[in-house]
Every structure is written in structure tokens, then in C-alpha cells.
Amino acid sequence: MASIACTWVGVSWSRTKGGGLHCFDGSVDFETSGPSRTALKLTNFSARPLKVFNTAKPLEGRRIRREAVSESMASADLAAWKKLQSHVGEIEKTHLRELMKDEKRCQSMIKEVDGIVVDFSRQRATSETVKELLALAKEAKLSEKIEAMWSGEHINSTEDRAVLHVALRAPRDAEILCDGKNVVPEVWAVLDKIKAFSEKVRSGEWVGATGKPLTDVVAIGIGGSFLGPLFVHSALDTEPEAGKLAKGRSLRFLSNVDPVDATIALKGLDPETTLVVVVSKTFTTAETMLNARTCRTWITSKLGSEAVSKHMIAVSTNLKLVKEFGIDPENAFAFWDWVGGRYSVTSAVGVLPLALQYGFEKVEQFLKGTHSMDQHFRNTPFEENLPVLLGLLSVWNVTFLGCPARAILPYSQALQKLAPHIQQVSMESNGKGVAIDGTPLSYQAGEIEFGEPGTNGQHSFYQLIHQGRVIPCDFIGAVKSQKPVYMQGEKVSNHDELMSNFFAQADALAYGKSKEDLQAEGVKESLVPHKVFTGNRQSLSILLPTLDAYTVGQLLSLYENRIAVQGFVWGINSFDQWGVELGKSLATRVRSQLNAARTQNSPVEGFNYSTSFMLKHYLKGKTPVKGSESGHVLPSEMLPAV
Numbered sequence: 001m002a003s004i005a006c007t008w009v010g011v012s013w014s015r016t017k018g019g020g021l022h023c024f025d026g027s028v029d030f031e032t033s034g035p036s037r038t039a040l041k042l043t044n045f046s047a048r049p050l051k052v053f054n055t056a057k058p059l060e061g062r063r064i065r066r067e068a069v070s071e072s073m074a075s076a077d078l079a080a081w082k083k084l085q086s087h088v089g090e091i092e093k094t095h096l097r098e099l100m101k102d103e104k105r106c107q108s109m110i111k112e113v114d115g116i117v118v119d120f121s122r123q124r125a126t127s128e129t130v131k132e133l134l135a136l137a138k139e140a141k142l143s144e145k146i147e148a149m150w151s152g153e154h155i156n157s158t159e160d161r162a163v164l165h166v167a168l169r170a171p172r173d174a175e176i177l178c179d180g181k182n183v184v185p186e187v188w189a190v191l192d193k194i195k196a197f198s199e200k201v202r203s204g205e206w207v208g209a210t211g212k213p214l215t216d217v218v219a220i221g222i223g224g225s226f227l228g229p230l231f232v233h234s235a236l237d238t239e240p241e242a243g244k245l246a247k248g249r250s251l252r253f254l255s256n257v258d259p260v261d262a263t264i265a266l267k268g269l270d271p272e273t274t275l276v277v278v279v280s281k282t283f284t285t286a287e288t289m290l291n292a293r294t295c296r297t298w299i300t301s302k303l304g305s306e307a308v309s310k311h312m313i314a315v316s317t318n319l320k321l322v323k324e325f326g327i328d329p330e331n332a333f334a335f336w337d338w339v340g341g342r343y344s345v346t347s348a349v350g351v352l353p354l355a356l357q358y359g360f361e362k363v364e365q366f367l368k369g370t371h372s373m374d375q376h377f378r379n380t381p382f383e384e385n386l387p388v389l390l391g392l393l394s395v396w397n398v399t400f401l402g403c404p405a406r407a408i409l410p411y412s413q414a415l416q417k418l419a420p421h422i423q424q425v426s427m428e429s430n431g432k433g434v435a436i437d438g439t440p441l442s443y444q445a446g447e448i449e450f451g452e453p454g455t456n457g458q459h460s461f462y463q464l465i466h467q468g469r470v471i472p473c474d475f476i477g478a479v480k481s482q483k484p485v486y487m488q489g490e491k492v493s494n495h496d497e498l499m500s501n502f503f504a505q506a507d508a509l510a511y512g513k514s515k516e517d518l519q520a521e522g523v524k525e526s527l528v529p530h531k532v533f534t535g536n537r538q539s540l541s542i543l544l545p546t547l548d549a550y551t552v553g554q555l556l557s558l559y560e561n562r563i564a565v566q567g568f569v570w571g572i573n574s575f576d577q578w579g580v581e582l583g584k585s586l587a588t589r590v591r592s593q594l595n596a597a598r599t600q601n602s603p604v605e606g607f608n609y610s611t612s613f614m615l616k617h618y619l620k621g622k623t624p625v626k627g628s629e630s631g632h633v634l635p636s637e638m639l640p641a642v
């Protein structure tokens with residue numbers, strides 16, 4: 001008998017006379033030992049989908065945790081895990097040069113899904129490895145966990161929340177249940193509102209306080225309320241069709257609480273033609289709220305407080321705080337607690353600023369791309385399932401082959417913000433030290449994500465990747481450039497030049513260069529060790545047909561779902577982020593100290609020696625606290641021209 005915490009699965013049930021619960025479709029049959037709504041004890045529970053009909057008193061959408069999911073064994077105890085551990089020895093005996101000779105193997109490791117080609121033949125894996133990884137997926141109950149996510153169960157157990165960002169991009173007629181309610185209609189109600197609002201702004205129907213159209217948008221937000229939208233904006237900014245749609249408009253982001261960032265974001269803008277979007281899931285994030293107040297001051301100092309309703313709008317799950325801030329609730333765009341911050345770019349968080357810049361239809365293509373990959377993820381057998389295969393291979397690299405990092409290397413300048421975005425998605429999701437039941441992990445989960453577009457990275461950190469540490473690389477390229485350039489007399493087009501590196505780097509890492517090769521080339525003996533490339537360094541290549549809104553969506557979903565797969569197999573909760581809290585609460589103490597020291601000359605106290613020393617040193621430097629006549633201190637660049 002297992003103790004069951006709470007997950008809404010959207011079923012009806014009835015209490016049997018004996019005080020337990022009974023379901024009636026014949027496929028599942030369970031009873032509870034108590035009538036409590038929040039702590040039920042279930043027996044004889046099957047993992048099959050629940051379809052429970054109530055004959056007595058309907059209790060729509062009450063909470064039940066799927067025992068089959070919550071009771072999964074610690075991953076390291078699984079037989080497949082142990083088999084993979086012993087399989088490492090086999091792989092270590094084999095150089096990638098050898099593996100790459102087996103064309104049948106390579107062929108089986110190249111997959112095409114909806115126009116995207118993924119080649120993982122340069123992973124340090126044989127078909128046996130893949131088979132064992134798939135066995136691990138089965139034993140780790142990966143498909144049950146994926147299904148639990150899609151069925152709106154509260155798989156984010158430490159926050160008692162469902163994880164349903166996939167519902168944000170589902171078509172209008174889809175049905176995705178959360179706590180017994182289909183959430184798709186509310187998703188589309190917000191999307192429709194965004195469409196209508198963005199069209200009004202773009203057409204000039206919605207004007208600012210002085211009657212001018214709002215051509216510039218500043219989106220304030222941080223973390224998940226910033227990185228995803230910035231990534232998609234950077235990817236579309238140079239796309240020809242999106243470029244035309246954005247003509248005459250600008251979209252900027254303000255994230256850092258450093259006033260320098262606000263200065264940069266507002267530089268050259270006029271409040272009369274600027275719309276500020278405050279994006280915050282909680283509407284309490286200190287950085288975002290201070291930046292929002294700064295921008296409000298920037299607007300009201302020129303246009304008066306009445307202007308806020310025309311020039312400031314919000315995206316949040318906390319509509320009460322939005323109203324208290326002074327933003328008209330009519331101009332607030334909601335999302336829900338079942339959308340994690342780092343998974344929120346397909347909610348109003350990303351859709352609103354992007355629709356203002358590119359028009360709603362363009363953003364809809366992006367949503368369609370994510371949905372296409374989501375569907376592939378949910379419905380495709382694991383042997384052919386890209387997020388599953390890539391997720392499993394990452395687990396293999398991190399946990400079994402001991403590679404702590406992954407490099408994300410897009411051979412596309414338009415994907416310059418992919419790595420920073422995935423860095424948050426992955427490191428905040430999987431950077432955990434305990435399993436979902438709270439027990440410490442006996443293995444490493446999570447990975448260090450970093451990256452830069454090629455070819456820039458080649459002239460920076462690739463040295464370490466080629467001859468230093470082993471870092472599995474994701475190479476990402478596109479068949480067609482957003483900006484084709486070919487100049488007469490040049491050997492290849494500029495895009496071909498770029499992509500020559502994309503193809504070459506993967507083989508350079510896999511094959512390396514041996515001592516014998518160097519000797520045959522006549523390299524001076526003393527230099528040979530320095531010039532040897534060991535090779536045997538794994539990578540995978542993702543080739544997109546082109547880089548547009550749809551493929552950017554596919555790529556995003558590929559990474560999001562791959563990262564979820566990793567977390568599911570590691571047996572962790574990929575959807576909470578308690579690790580960011582401690583620093584925040586300590587900053588609150590420091591903030592109070594700084595305020596007391598600046599305003600009442602209070603001495604620094606209550607900190608350790610080192611922090612006290614540094615604080616005192618910092619406080620010696622004078623920062624203005626007295627405002628101007630208006631009571632505000634804004635650097636001159638941030639003062640709007642009057």
C-alpha cells in the first residue's frame with residue numbers, strides 16, 4: 001500500500017460505502033483507505049489511463065497521484081542502468097574512427113523528422129548502446145512519465161503543479177486536461193486576445209497618450225520571462241519574411257537590474273511611441289519589478305501618470321499584482337501555474353512581444369513548429385523518437401561516460417541566443433542533487449550548457465574541445481541561409497563557407513589526428529605531441545531545412561522535450577528550481593542593510609567578517625540617494641527628451 005500525495009488527473013470518482021474510492025470502467029480498480037482529499041491510499045492501482053465514472057456523487061478532477069509513476073525505483077538500481085555501466089568498458093575499447101566505418105550503424109543513427117535531419121552517428125555508442133538505453137527508458141517508466149505530463153498530473157510534486165507547456169501550442173480543437181478541465185480553450189482565449197491587441201498596436205489603432213502610434217516595444221523580464229523570447233526574436237530578426245513584417249518597429253529587452261541595462265534598453269526611445277511590456281510569472285521578481293518601476297518613471301516623467309494605461313501592459317499569472325502595479329487588467333495577458341518560467345516562451349510571455357513585432361500569424365507558425373515536434377515526441381516509438389533518443393544519449397554521455405558539459409554550437413548567427421536559452425532550460429531543470437522522492441542521487445545529473453555560434457566559437461573555446469576536455473557537442477546548421485550571399489570569384493557562397501566548418505568540425509572531433517599522421521607529414525618530433533588530436537570526441541549534428549518561425553519552434557521543442565527525457569530518466573523533478581531561492585533571500589538582507597546604512601547611517605552588522613568588510617568598503621563609495629526636483633535620479637541618457 002503506497003501513500004499517495006496529490007496529483008489532479010481529471011477524473012470523476014465516487015466514494016464507496018466503505019469509505020474508499022472505486023472506479024468503474026473495469027480497467028482500473030482501486031480503493032482508498034481514507035476519504036481525505038489530499039492523502040489517499042490506493043491499492044491495486046494500474047498504470048492504465050484512468051477513466052472513472054461516478055455513480056454516486058461526482059467529484060470532478062480530484063487529486064490522485066499515479067502510483068506507477070511516483071513509485072519508480074531509483075534509477076541507479078535499475079537492471080538496465082547496471083548493464084549500461086558495464087557496457088562503458090566495451091565502448092571505451094572502441095574509437096569513433098572504428099565505429100564510423102560501420103555504414104549500417106551510421107545509417108541507423110541518422111533520422112529525419114518533419115524536415116529536420118539529425119545525425120547522431122558520432123556519438124560514442126553502438127546499436128547495442130542504443131538498445132540498452134531504450135531498455136533503461138522502459139525500466140525508468142519513461143513512457144508513463146511522458147503520459148503523466150501530458151495528462152496534467154502534478155509531476156512537479158514539490159510545487160504541486162502540472163507541467164503542461166505543451167498545451168500552449170496545441171491546436172484550438174485539442175483537449176488537454178489539467179485538474180479535470182480542458183485548458184486549451186483558455187490558452188486560445190489568451191492567444192485571441194494577443195492577436196486582437198497586437199493587430200491594434202501594429203495598425204496604429206491603439207495609440208499612446210499623445211495620439212502617436214506605438215512603434216517600439218520594451219519587454220521587461222528576466223530568466224524564463226526573457227531568454228526564450230530573446231532567442232526567438234534573434235532568430236526571426238534576420239529572417240526575410242519576418243523582417244518585412246517588423247518594418248518600422250523595434251523590440252528590445254530589459255532584463256538585468258543593473259541600471260546600465262535600462263539605459264541601453266531605453267536609449268534613443270521616446271515614451272510617446274514606446275509600449276512597455278512587463279513580463280513576470282510571479283510579478284514579484286525584484287529585478288523585473290524595479291525595472292518596471294524605472295520604466296514607469298521614465299514614462300510618467302514625460303507623459304504624466306495617466307499615460308501608464310496606454311504605455312504599459314503585462315504578462316503574468318498574478319493578475320492581482322498587475323492591477324496593484326497600476327496596469328489596467330484589460331491590458332494584462334494571463335498564463336498559468338502549470339507553465340514553468342523556463343518553458344513559457346510559447347505562452348503570452350513570448351507570444352505577446354513577438355506578435356507585436358512580427359504579427360500574430362508569424363508567431364503562430366512558431367507555435368505550429370513546437371506542436372509538430374511535441375506530437376512527434378508524444379506519439380513516436382522511442383526507437384525513432386528524436387527527443388527521446390537525444391535525451392538518452394545525453395544521459396549516456398553525462399552519467400555513464402562522465403562528460404559534465406554539452407556545447408551548443410549553432411552554425412547560424414540567428415541562433416546566437418539558443419545556447420543562453422537552453423542553458424536555463426537545461427541547467428535549471430536538471431541541475432538537481434536529489435531524486436524526486438528527496439533521496440540524494442548517487443550519480444551526477446544535469447550538465448553544464450554553453451555555446452556560441454560557429455564559426456566564432458572555433459576561434460575561442462574549441463581548442464579545449466579538441467585537445468582538452470571531452471565535451472559532447474551539438475552542431476546545428478541550416479540547409480538554406482536566411483541571407484544568401486554569393487560573390488563572383490569566390491570559391492563558394494558565404495553560407496557554404498560557414499557550413500564547410502559545420503561539417504568539418506564534427507569529423508575533426510570524431511577522427512582526430514594521430515601521431516603517425518603527423519610523422520608522415522614530417523612534423524618535427526618535438527611538436528608531434530602538441531599537434532596530436534586524440535579524436536574519439538562525440539557530437540551530433542542537427543540540420544534544419546531553413547531557419548524560420550516553424551523550424552525555430554521545432555528546435556525549441558526538440559530541446560525542451562529532450563531535457564525532460566533526461567530528467568525523467570535521472571528520476572529527478574525537472575520542473576522546480578529551489579536552487580535559486582537562497583541567493584534571493586540573502587540579497588533581501590543585504591538590501592535592508594544598504595538602505596539602513598545609506599538613509600540612517602546604520603552600521604554594518606550581522607554578516608560574517610568577509611561580507612562585512614566588503615560591504616563597508618562598498619558603502620564608502622558614495623551613491624546618490626537624493627533625488628532631483630521630481631524626486632528621481634535617472635542618468636541623462638534615460639531622461640526622455642522633452
Ligand SMILES: O=P(O)(O)OC[C@H]1O[C@H](O)[C@H](O)[C@@H](O)[C@@H]1O
Nearest residue numbers: 223224225280281282285341580
Ligand atoms: O517570471 P518571473 O516570475 O519574474 O521569474 C523569472 C525567473 O526568476 C526565477 O528566479 C526563476 O529562477 C526563473 O525560472 C524565472 O523564470
